[in-house]
Amino acid sequence: MDGISLLTITVLAVFVGFEVVSKVSSTLHTPLMSGANAIHGIILVGAIIVAGQASDPWVLAVALLAVVLATANLVGGFVVTDRMLEMFRGRSSGRSDREGPR
Amino acid sequence: MDGISLLTITVLAVFVGFEVVSKVSSTLHTPLMSGANAIHGIILVGAIIVAGQASDPWVLAVALLAVVLATANLVGGFVVTDRMLEMFRGRSSGRSDREGPR
Amino acid sequence: MSLLGPTWTALLYLAAAVLFIMALMGLNSPRTARRGNLVGAAGAVLGVATAFLSARLENIPWILAAIAVGTAVAAPVARRVKMTQMPQLVAAFNGVGGGAAALVALLELAHTDDAWVRLAIAFTLLVGAVSFAGSAVTFAKLQELMTTRPVVFPGLPVIMAGVLLAAVGAGVAVVLAGWLPQAVLLLVLGLAAGVLLVLPVGGADVPIVISLLNAFTGLAVAASGLVLGNVLLLVAGTLVGASGTILTRAMAAAMGRSVAGILFGAFRGGSTAGSTAVSERPVRSSNAEDVAVLLGYAQRVIIVPGYGLAVAQGQHTAAELAKALQMRGIQVDFAIHPVAGRMPGHMNVLLAEANVPYEELKEMTEINSEFKTADVALVVGANDVVNPAAKTSSGSPIYGMPILEVADARQVVFLKRSMRPGFAGIENELLYEPRTTLLFGDAKDSLTKVLGAVKAL
Amino acid sequence: MSLLGPTWTALLYLAAAVLFIMALMGLNSPRTARRGNLVGAAGAVLGVATAFLSARLENIPWILAAIAVGTAVAAPVARRVKMTQMPQLVAAFNGVGGGAAALVALLELAHTDDAWVRLAIAFTLLVGAVSFAGSAVTFAKLQELMTTRPVVFPGLPVIMAGVLLAAVGAGVAVVLAGWLPQAVLLLVLGLAAGVLLVLPVGGADVPIVISLLNAFTGLAVAASGLVLGNVLLLVAGTLVGASGTILTRAMAAAMGRSVAGILFGAFRGGSTAGSTAVSERPVRSSNAEDVAVLLGYAQRVIIVPGYGLAVAQGQHTAAELAKALQMRGIQVDFAIHPVAGRMPGHMNVLLAEANVPYEELKEMTEINSEFKTADVALVVGANDVVNPAAKTSSGSPIYGMPILEVADARQVVFLKRSMRPGFAGIENELLYEPRTTLLFGDAKDSLTKVLGAVKAL
Numbered sequence A, B: 001m002d003g004i005s006l007l008t009i010t011v012l013a014v015f016v017g018f019e020v021v022s023k024v025s026s027t028l029h030t031p032l033m034s035g036a037n038a039i040h041g042i043i044l045v046g047a048i049i050v051a052g053q054a055s056d057p058w059v060l061a062v063a064l065l066a067v068v069l070a071t072a073n074l075v076g077g078f079v080v081t082d083r084m085l086e087m088f089r090g091r092s093s094g095r096s097d098r099e100g101p102r
Numbered sequence C, D: 001m002s003l004l005g006p007t008w009t010a011l012l013y014l015a016a017a018v019l020f021i022m023a024l025m026g027l028n029s030p031r032t033a034r035r036g037n038l039v040g041a042a043g044a045v046l047g048v049a050t051a052f053l054s055a056r057l058e059n060i061p062w063i064l065a066a067i068a069v070g071t072a073v074a075a076p077v078a079r080r081v082k083m084t085q086m087p088q089l090v091a092a093f094n095g096v097g098g099g100a101a102a103l104v105a106l107l108e109l110a111h112t113d114d115a116w117v118r119l120a121i122a123f124t125l126l127v128g129a130v131s132f133a134g135s136a137v138t139f140a141k142l143q144e145l146m147t148t149r150p151v152v153f154p155g156l157p158v159i160m161a162g163v164l165l166a167a168v169g170a171g172v173a174v175v176l177a178g179w180l181p182q183a184v185l186l187l188v189l190g191l192a193a194g195v196l197l198v199l200p201v202g203g204a205d206v207p208i209v210i211s212l213l214n215a216f217t218g219l220a221v222a223a224s225g226l227v228l229g230n231v232l233l234l235v236a237g238t239l240v241g242a243s244g245t246i247l248t249r250a251m252a253a254a255m256g257r258s259v260a261g262i263l264f265g266a267f268r269g270g271s272t273a274g275s276t277a278v279s280e281r282p283v284r285s286s287n288a289e290d291v292a293v294l295l296g297y298a299q300r301v302i303i304v305p306g307y308g309l310a311v312a313q314g315q316h317t318a319a320e321l322a323k324a325l326q327m328r329g330i331q332v333d334f335a336i337h338p339v340a341g342r343m344p345g346h347m348n349v350l351l352a353e354a355n356v357p358y359e360e361l362k363e364m365t366e367i368n369s370e371f372k373t374a375d376v377a378l379v380v381g382a383n384d385v386v387n388p389a390a391k392t393s394s395g396s397p398i399y400g401m402p403i404l405e406v407a408d409a410r411q412v413v414f415l416k417r418s419m420r421p422g423f424a425g426i427e428n429e430l431l432y433e434p435r436t437t438l439l440f441g442d443a444k445d446s447l448t449k450v451l452g453a454v455k456a457l
């Protein structure tokens, strides 16, 4: 992929990012923080690729360290965000309680 | 630019388009219609390019027709949208009138 | 001459695309909208300049002449057209844009060997031609060059199916072999399909069709972006496609109908044609003086404009009446239903033309809870958008459409010419309620009389 | 083994990127948020699977083992951590992500000859390292492994400037010559810069720093996307960069301060450190029974939670109290200030944990007009977010920050432990007003007592 394509994609991704994130309700700002945090754990893809190309043991060691770190970011991030979002519940998750006192 | 780049750009542009347009206030739906209409007049760029490559007079004639049509779309669209938006004014465009009766 | 290298060219096209995105972002508030449109125009100028500077172009004098012709034709029209003729104008510009895209695709066919590119060419040819011909018919209907009633004839669905099948055949030939005659055939079939698509749509459903065709042209331009490998065309076309899609859906939703129903309902026998049957049931009608008293001694008045106000060109008088009432210390707002009139946002443009500040134009969701506190709801040439049948009678064609809750106001005054129903062709029970008063006559005349009487109070 | 061709690889990466975008779209409502997060996780799985299937990889067993280790470390922690420790955890995950990006960039240096790519590598090295070290210090502060007060020493700005200058030098060497030792140096300088950046920030400003470092890591990942020509990393990183930027700005705005002020204010002598001076002026304090009577015989109660509720872990008791009052037919809502607590949205997570339905969590803009109609505003461990000084005293550090208008309620009850001020370290005049009652004590204890007394009414 050439430089211009990558630049174009970056510019459009910036617009998408700002537009989408600015719509996130402020109720969910903590999960947004941890969810976005999880997303950058996808650097794991890069770590896997460099680890898979490594022939020198030192390079491999460093790459595997990157894999461990990235995995921790990715897995931990999604798990903790899920835990947090699980707690957000509407009135009794259903409608039964809607008529209750408020 | 390769096919994958173009596809990626298209996908991101679709997200940008939907996110941006869905934020347009419904007060401005008529100008949105005519403004978007103006934007597709940018096909003029394509028309200029084919006209500039034409050597056969028939091809040139068709290409010039495309140039005329696209120009009408582009210029007319922006002019009429501007006229329309010019009419949208806040209270006296300034604050002087703010305290006035309402 | 080619002054720009490929990298600079690509960067400038990208910059122009960003300007288009920012133009649409500007439209999210009336305060920034005009600047947004200028930003868009700047993007267009940048894009065109880049085209001139980047490619090795022949025929430059001819091209400049053609641009001059296009400008000379469009700019004066755009500057002088009446606001009521806006739908026609949008249709016309949309059509020429679609036509231009189809022609560009046709000429590009000779320059490519790639089947994917030829697929994009076939798509552009078909969709651009549909958009051109469809817009032309739409224009003719709106300008009343032909009947505004749905044109249906037996066999229409069969013909349409035949045309589409033939188009698929021609398209396959274009993609696989890149034959020019088949491409021209595809263009012609597209034109036919465009005509057949729009003929059966009733005059008043036309705005939805315009918006849909707008989306089509956007897609055609995006596809030419793929053909030419041009990011600007690709992004611009996609933006327009998205905007057209969203507007079409919003309009259909605000009318409580489906897009497919509007387009294909006619094939199955009937687009909403606007019945004009006149009811004979008794109503309470009144004169301008009485209405002026009602208004002049109220504390809060909400004006509900509709299609009739646009037809009567009564917006300036309505604005003056609002001012006159405000001078008496009365709180006056305009309640704007999203599909009042015949274009999305029609009433906003109409009243903006009459210098009503946009803060006084209240959206439906915002004002609906306030009718309760209004002494008078003054309904000027609106009908369907205040018809309670949308909530109560599930058989009605407008059932499910959200309405302005004028029935909550203490008094309701309707300005209309007769007992004829509105666009949807159904009776409005509200006209017969005890709290309702009717003032018959052309909206502008009635408003002028009421205005005079209010000033005389 | 390489099962996927380059086209399929690119398509799958694009699909994963789209899933990430949809994940963030899901967060615009609590109803779709959890599904959104799962969509994001699916995107991650798709991306990782694509990486395995697309490239010709050596060392696969090692890589799988490393993934297993990472998962084994992170998942249990993520599953067990207390909600109050969330900021630390986010900081930790953020840091390791930044570190991974820096390491990947370091190893890619050997694979490229392109100066632009090396520029992206230098950027990733520096920013990733800043993010790693900064997050580590943040973590240490929040976990109270070190002092939470700003650490400032003379010469700090000079050292920082020196480090940055050296980094620029090393960066230039990396870009021009691609030297590995300079790249390692750049990494080390980045670590130093990260430490120096966060040291002077006061413990309570830390959430803003976390969010900022989150954006940094996003940018580092986006840059590694450029390095590897990988659209997924590019898009994902950009999304995170945007989200971090928006959150940082939103937090700063809700605190009425500038991001630069928070970061660099400390260099110039003082981050808001939270004064703990205790005022001696007389106030009206009360006991749990009296507060229970006030609440129990009200018609409408608005509970305003703040940092103190989180510290006291009183959320479950607060939720029970709300329920008990609702059983008595009282309308109870929670008024959530966007920067109440120490993280954006802190109170929402806290109360969601206590099973308060999100419909009862009202945003500031939504509820502010309703305090007028409330009989009692019960302020539990909040202070700055209800401090009228934000509106009245232009010299105050919180001047300009929007607050919850509890002063409009008929009665205001504060639950706090002492007369110490809140995070901003300024007095709250509201505490001395005649309509205000104080109930001293730990928030959870006080709530428990009030709850008991309400039940006994």
Ligand SMILES: NC(=O)c1ccc[n+]([C@@H]2O[C@H](COP(=O)([O-])OP(=O)(O)OC[C@H]3O[C@@H](n4cnc5c(N)ncnc54)[C@H](OP(=O)(O)O)[C@@H]3O)[C@@H](O)[C@H]2O)c1
Residues within 6 Å of the ligand: C204, C205, C206, C207, C208, C251, C254, C255, C305, C306, C307, C308, C309, C311, C312, C338, C339, C340, C341, C342, C343, C344, C345, C346, C380, C381, C382, C383, C384, C385, C386, C415, C416, C417, C418, C419, C420, C421, C422, C423, C424, C441, C442, C443, C444
């Ligand atoms: N806005 C859009 O985008 C859009 C697009 C397509 C369709 N539509 C449809 O259009 C309708 C719009 O509703 P609406 O309430 O604005 O209009 P409407 O329901 O069509 O009613 C218009 C009313 O104005 C009266 N009228 C017409 N000319 C008049 C004049 N010169 N002076 C005074 N009164 C006049 C008519 O009654 P008399 O004949 O008795 O005077 C009629 O009652 C909806 O059904 C909507 O679904 C809207």
Ligand SMILES: NC(=O)c1ccc[n+]([C@@H]2O[C@H](COP(=O)([O-])OP(=O)(O)OC[C@H]3O[C@@H](n4cnc5c(N)ncnc54)[C@H](OP(=O)(O)O)[C@@H]3O)[C@@H](O)[C@H]2O)c1
Residues within 6 Å of the ligand: D204, D205, D206, D207, D208, D251, D254, D255, D305, D306, D307, D308, D309, D311, D312, D338, D339, D340, D341, D342, D343, D344, D345, D346, D380, D381, D382, D383, D384, D385, D386, D415, D416, D417, D418, D419, D420, D421, D422, D423, D424, D441, D442, D443, D444
């Ligand atoms: N949310 C964010 O993203 C964020 C980020 C950074 C900074 N901040 C800042 O944090 C502040 C948040 O405002 P806030 O009103 O929530 O908190 P606050 O102004 O810091 O006040 C907290 C109050 O809780 C009381 N308290 C502490 N522990 C308690 C306990 N165990 N039981 C009962 N009361 C207790 C304290 O008084 P006693 O000590 O007398 O009990 C204090 O008055 C704002 O200034 C905001 O700018 C927020």
